[in-house]
Amino acid sequence: MPDKSLRMRRAGGASPVKRPVMLAIAGDSAAGKTTMTRGLVEALGPERCVSLCTDDYHRYDREERKDKPFTALHPDCNHLEIMEQHLQLLATGAPVLKPVYDHSTGQLVRPELVEPAEFVIVEGLFPLWSKLSRACFDVSVFLDPPEEIRRGWKVARDTTKRGYTEEKVLAELELREPESAAHIRPQRANADLVVRFAPIEGRDDPEDTPLSATVMMRPTIDHPDLTEVLAPGLSRAMHLELERDHDGRPAESLHVHGYVPREESLAVEKAIWTALGEPDTATPDCLGRLGDTRSEPLAIAQLLLLYHLTDAAR
Amino acid sequence: MPDKSLRMRRAGGASPVKRPVMLAIAGDSAAGKTTMTRGLVEALGPERCVSLCTDDYHRYDREERKDKPFTALHPDCNHLEIMEQHLQLLATGAPVLKPVYDHSTGQLVRPELVEPAEFVIVEGLFPLWSKLSRACFDVSVFLDPPEEIRRGWKVARDTTKRGYTEEKVLAELELREPESAAHIRPQRANADLVVRFAPIEGRDDPEDTPLSATVMMRPTIDHPDLTEVLAPGLSRAMHLELERDHDGRPAESLHVHGYVPREESLAVEKAIWTALGEPDTATPDCLGRLGDTRSEPLAIAQLLLLYHLTDAAR
Structure with missing residues (x-):
């Protein structure tokens, strides 16, 4: 035919x-x-x-x-x-x-x-x-929070918005664990970016400090060049590192601490925005919003995605 | 991209x-x-x-x-x-x-x-x-029964299987008429076959006589050759006619009267089946079934479609 x-x-x-x-x-x-x-x-x-x-x-x-x-x-x-x-x-x-x-x-x-x-x-x-x-x-x-963080988020959401009891959510999480390991987490290896929100070990930040973020940028797509704005020594709360992923593959990781001062994160946001060729417009201020609070690490992760979306649309 | x-x-x-x-x-x-x-x-x-x-x-x-x-x-x-x-x-x-x-x-x-x-x-x-x-x-x-026949079928079905009253079905039919004329009936012009089940005008057949069928076969696909088995004079209850459709386009029409004797319709069925190269197997006897009764015109229309399906699958 x-x-x-x-x-x-x-x-x-x-x-x-x-x-x-x-x-x-x-x-x-x-x-x-x-x-x-x-x-x-x-x-x-x-x-x-x-x-x-x-x-x-x-x-x-x-x-x-x-x-x-x-x-x-x-x-x-x-x-x-x-x-x-x-x-x-x-x-x-x-x-x-x-x-x-x-x-x-x-x-x-x-x-x-x-x-x-x-x-x-x-x-x-x-x-x-x-x-x-x-x-x-x-x-x-791929969003990759530590399991204990994700468990807390899931209990909070499913008991309020989806009508489950905490006991039921925890039982379901346990039941799902082998299938998550077999079918969901392997997708991490195929993402251009891997974002992990987590507290920094060993620090004793105040309770309302946002989680820090590690944004792994794989060289599968072209990321904005942040080596200048994040040259070693310029910021204590953010840094860029050449790392190996679990499987040994090279990647660049952007670490943004939850306590990063707004001025410092703004400098990085500006660098990303400028790389896009839009230095004159302000970065969208709806980024980083977490309910009524604000998270600089979330804002920067979102801005990186926004960079890629805008870039791909050209 | x-x-x-x-x-x-x-x-x-x-x-x-x-x-x-x-x-x-x-x-x-x-x-x-x-x-x-x-x-x-x-x-x-x-x-x-x-x-x-x-x-x-x-x-x-x-x-x-x-x-x-x-x-x-x-x-x-x-x-x-x-x-x-x-x-x-x-x-x-x-x-x-x-x-x-x-x-x-x-x-x-x-x-x-x-x-x-x-x-x-x-x-x-x-x-x-x-x-x-x-x-x-x-x-x-395209199935093209006269409107009064279709109206009867629709009332019978919708009042038994779809929970409407007769009054409601008739009102709905009236409401739909302009849209049927504008959007449904024009599709008739694009079908390879047009099948019309209807009583024959002027005849006074017993009440349980099945409806006759007119099967218009357009030369848009290759139909089995029935000129021999339906040569003029061989059957009073079935005949083949070269006709013009409403729009003047040529087509061949197979007329099968509801009162056709089983032997005569079997000869046509056999000719269709033989054209398919399957002369040794019997034609499927589930064709022509109408509840508990049997309609030779329906059986022949279905067999023609079966011919085309089997032919297209080769």
């Missing part, structure tokens, strides 16, 4: 479609994906962005999962082939009718139309799962 | 996918699409077929439609762009996560995975709607 393929291609129309810039924000449950996304969408402008969550591709609802020998973190528990298909469609500028998983009820409900905007942000457990899904993204980040 | 397109294509994998044979059964509501489909699926074997209905692509549920200035027969009331996308995917051997419209409640519910089988039968209001959707099919048929 090669004639049919040809007919389909020809009937597909010739109007050139604008392709969106696609960002993957991968990480385990409650790793901070939605917080990261929120600041980016606000900075870019909600009308220029579409964000979606791959949790919607759950194959079974909460009730059905009870009988299954795996959790929602297992590939077989998700329509990953359909997720890949939808990512490809969005990446080529086509709309998709996306399934919808309702976290408050645990049910799969009526799907919704998603039309690609200038920027498509895909967060979830599986965006970097396969070679094909990875090929759909221009930039990718 | 041409590099990204290339990465996506390369990551798409090289495993050649078997493409299904696709049949469109188009027609207005209650035109007999499901009855036609049922016999074909049984004849081919349910394990070799997938059938789906484009009603599932309704954009609004029954409640939402009440406020809309159009009915379900209007293109704007349906996700036709997504329908086209899914038809293309199925035609190229890919699965889709198909939306689901529940006719009994009028609600849009959880979507379902559809994986293409050897034969994909798509029935509904819109399968031949656009050049792109038409390009996805190997064979297409």
